[in-house]
Amino acid sequence: MKKLFLLSLLSIGSLWAQKNPDPGYWQQHVDYKMEVNMDVKNFQYKGKQTLVYTNNSPDTLRKVFYHLYFNAFQPGSEMDARLKTISDPDKRMVKSFKTGDKTVKESRISTLKPNETGYLKISNFKQDGVAANNRVVGTVLEVDLTKPLLPGQSTTFALDFDGQVPLQIRRSGRNSDEGVALSMTQWYPKIAEFDFEGWHADPYIGREFHGVWGDFDVKITIDKDYVIGSTGYLQNKNEIGHGYEDKGVTVTYPKKAKTLTWHFKAPMVHDFAWGADKDFIHDIYPGPNNVELHFFYKNNPKYKDKWKELQPKTADLMDFFNKSVGEYPYKQYSVIQGGDGGMEYAMCTLITGDRSLPSLIGVTAHEMAHSWFQHVLATNESKHFWMDEGFTSFISDLAMIKVMDKKLQEDENPFQSAYNNYFYMVNTGHEQPQSTHADRFDENMIYSISAYSKGEVFLTQLGYVIGMDKMMETLKRYYHDYKFTHPTPNDFKRTAERVSGASLDWYLNDWTKTTNTIDYGIKSVSEDGKNTKVTLERIGRMPMPLDILVVYQDGSKESFYIPNTLMRWNKENPYSDIQRTILNGWDWAFTTYDFTINKEKKAIKAIVIDPSDLMADVKKENNIYEVKP
Numbered sequence: 001m002k003k004l005f006l007l008s009l010l011s012i013g014s015l016w017a018q019k020n021p022d023p024g025y026w027q028q029h030v031d032y033k034m035e036v037n038m039d040v041k042n043f044q045y046k047g048k049q050t051l052v053y054t055n056n057s058p059d060t061l062r063k064v065f066y067h068l069y070f071n072a073f074q075p076g077s078e079m080d081a082r083l084k085t086i087s088d089p090d091k092r093m094v095k096s097f098k099t100g101d102k103t104v105k106e107s108r109i110s111t112l113k114p115n116e117t118g119y120l121k122i123s124n125f126k127q128d129g130v131a132a133n134n135r136v137v138g139t140v141l142e143v144d145l146t147k148p149l150l151p152g153q154s155t156t157f158a159l160d161f162d163g164q165v166p167l168q169i170r171r172s173g174r175n176s177d178e179g180v181a182l183s184m185t186q187w188y189p190k191i192a193e194f195d196f197e198g199w200h201a202d203p204y205i206g207r208e209f210h211g212v213w214g215d216f217d218v219k220i221t222i223d224k225d226y227v228i229g230s231t232g233y234l235q236n237k238n239e240i241g242h243g244y245e246d247k248g249v250t251v252t253y254p255k256k257a258k259t260l261t262w263h264f265k266a267p268m269v270h271d272f273a274w275g276a277d278k279d280f281i282h283d284i285y286p287g288p289n290n291v292e293l294h295f296f297y298k299n300n301p302k303y304k305d306k307w308k309e310l311q312p313k314t315a316d317l318m319d320f321f322n323k324s325v326g327e328y329p330y331k332q333y334s335v336i337q338g339g340d341g342g343m344e345y346a347m348c349t350l351i352t353g354d355r356s357l358p359s360l361i362g363v364t365a366h367e368m369a370h371s372w373f374q375h376v377l378a379t380n381e382s383k384h385f386w387m388d389e390g391f392t393s394f395i396s397d398l399a400m401i402k403v404m405d406k407k408l409q410e411d412e413n414p415f416q417s418a419y420n421n422y423f424y425m426v427n428t429g430h431e432q433p434q435s436t437h438a439d440r441f442d443e444n445m446i447y448s449i450s451a452y453s454k455g456e457v458f459l460t461q462l463g464y465v466i467g468m469d470k471m472m473e474t475l476k477r478y479y480h481d482y483k484f485t486h487p488t489p490n491d492f493k494r495t496a497e498r499v500s501g502a503s504l505d506w507y508l509n510d511w512t513k514t515t516n517t518i519d520y521g522i523k524s525v526s527e528d529g530k531n532t533k534v535t536l537e538r539i540g541r542m543p544m545p546l547d548i549l550v551v552y553q554d555g556s557k558e559s560f561y562i563p564n565t566l567m568r569w570n571k572e573n574p575y576s577d578i579q580r581t582i583l584n585g586w587d588w589a590f591t592t593y594d595f596t597i598n599k600e601k602k603a604i605k606a607i608v609i610d611p612s613d614l615m616a617d618v619k620k621e622n623n624i625y626e627v628k629p
Helices: 002-010 078-085 304-324 357-373 385-403 416-428 444-466 468-482 489-500 505-513
Strands: 029-039 044-054 061-067 094-099 102-107 119-127 134-137 140-149 154-164 182-184 193-195 198-200 214-223 227-230 259-269 274-277 280-286 292-298 332-337 342-345 348-351 520-528 531-538 546-552 557-562 580-582 592-597 604-609 624-626
Touching: 078 102, 119 134, 119 140, 140 154, 214 227, 227 259, 227 280, 227 292, 227 332, 274 292, 274 332, 280 304, 292 304, 304 332, 304 357, 304 385, 304 468, 332 357, 342 357, 348 357, 357 385, 385 416, 385 444, 416 444, 444 468, 444 489, 444 505, 468 489, 489 505, 520 604, 520 624, 531 604, 557 592
Parallel strands: 029 214, 292 332, 332 348, 557 580
Antiparallel strands: 029 044, 044 154, 061 140, 094 102, 119 154, 134 140, 182 274, 193 198, 214 259, 227 274, 280 292, 342 348, 520 531, 531 592, 546 557, 546 604, 604 624
16 A cells, blocks of 8 residues: 555656745845955965845845854854754764763864864955945854945945865865865855845854855866866866866866866856865766756775766656656756765755765765755755755655665555654654754754654655645645745645645644644544444644544455544545545544444454554554454
8 A cells, every 4th residue: 555655656747836936025136256266285265256235125224244154163163162062063073082981072173273274254345336344253244334225226245255174074174084175165255144034144053054046156266187066057168178078179278377267157046065176087977858967076996986876876866856846947966075974055965975876876865855945945944944854855765765766565654764763852852843943952963853854754744634645746836836935834834735725734833833742542442332432532732634444354444534623624535445434523622532433343353543654643552453363
C-alpha cells in the first residue's frame, strides 16, 4: 500500500496556479556592481561596490544596514561568545581536548591570529555622491542616510571595502581541510532585508541568511592560475578559458599577465558566492532544459572519479526537482568543492568533496534542492528556517529514492528517519517551538532537528491530513505563486487551503508555534450487543483527523475516518480498495470518542490508528488493538 502511495507521489504532473502572490505585497530591489582584487598570497582583498537601492515599501527610510559577515571571525566576536556558551557547539568550530577527566571545547575563533581572522572594513561610504555617517557594530554596518529615501524612489550607495578571508572555520574561509584555497561566501558588504516586518539586520552568530532580490555585476581579479566557480554567468569566458571557453576556441593570455579579471552577471538572485583554487578541474555536463551543470573539484586521485560519476546523477536530480516542484529558472548551476560540509547559494553550492559516491550524491541532492526552496522561494531563514530546511529535506529524500533506485519494503516509511529524530527531540524535553528565532535555540541539536526533521514531518504529515496528492499539488502551486518573493508560513498554509479546501490554521499553529504533541490511543474495545464499541482517547494536546483501519479475522478490511472538526472538511479515501465510513467529527475539547463497528468483537483481528504511519504520534504502542493468536 505504501509502495503504491510513493509511486503515485513520484509521478505527480503539472498543476494550475495563480499568477500573483498576495495582494499588496511589495519587496525591495537592489542592483550590485562590484570590482574586487584578491591577493592570494595574504588572502586579503580590496573592492569597490555601487548599489542602486529601490524602496518599494510604503515607508520613508532614514537608515540602512549592511551585513559584514567576516567580522564574526575575530576573537571576542558575538559568534565567538556563542561558541563558548552554547552547550553543544558546532564540532567544526571548536577544538576538543582533555583536561584531567573533563573534555574542554575551545572556540577556534578565540585563538585566531591577526593574519588568520576575517574582517570587512568599510570606507568612503556615499549616498548619491554625498558622504554618509556610518558605524560598525559587530557584523552590522549602520548607515544614517544623507537624505530620506521616499517610497517608490531609488538611491545609489557607493563604498570601498577591505577584506581578509579567515581560516576555514564555518562555511567561508581559506585553506579548507581538503586544501581548497578560497570559499568566498558571505564575503562582501550585503545590504540587509527590509520588508513588511521592518529591518532584518541580525548579527551573524552561525545560522543562515536573508537577502534582497536583485541583479549582480561582479568583476573578480585574481592570480591567472586560479579557477573560479561562482554564482552567475561568466561574461568573458573566451578571455578567461579554464574550461569555460566555447568549443574550438583557444584562449591565450598576454605573456606578462599575472592576473585575470573574471566578469560575472547574475540576474534576480539574493546572494553571490564563489570558490577558487588553482588545482580545480572544471567539467560541464548537460542538464535538463538546456541548463549547464558546472563541476569544480580538486585534481585528487582519491575522489576525482566519483565527481565524474556525480555528474549524470546531478542532471537526474535537477530533472526530478523540475517535475516535482517546478522548473529551475536559471540556465546554469555549479557544484563547487569548498566550505566545510554543504551549503546552498544562488546558482551554486559549495560542498566537501572527499566522500563516498552515495554521500556525494546525497549532499548535492540536498544543496541543489535549496535552489527551489531558498534561492527561488526566499523565506527568512532566521525566522522560518524549517520551511527551507524541512521542505528541502523532504524533496531531496524523495529524489534520492528515485535517483538511487532504492527498493522500499511494503510497509516502509521513506521518511522514517525524520520521524525518529523528531521523537528523539520530544523525549529530550528540550524542544522549543519552530517559531523560535534560529539564533535563540538553547542547543544546536534541537535547532537542527526542528529545522530539518520536524520541518520535513510538517510536509509528510500534511500529506496525511489532506492527502499526499494534494500536498504535492500544494508544493507546486506554492512554488509557482511565490517564486522570486519572500513567502511566509501563512502563505504556504493558505496555498494548501486553496488547493484542498480544508481549514488548516490549527495545523500551522500547533505544529510550528507550540511544542504540543500528538498522542491518540485506543482506550477500550468492548461488546455492544452484536456490535463492537471502540473508545478512543486524545492524550496529546494537538488535534488530528484519524484514519482507523479494522482488520477482520476472515482477512477483510474496513476503514473509518474521524474528521477533525477544526478542518471543516473531509479527506478523500486514501485506500481505493477498502470501504470507508466517515464518522461524526471529533471536537477538540472532548478527550474521548466512541464509535461502533457493526460486527461482533470476536470477528475483529486488529484495529489500527493511522496505518500509513505518517501521523507523528509520539506513543505508537497505544495505536493498535490486536487479538493475539
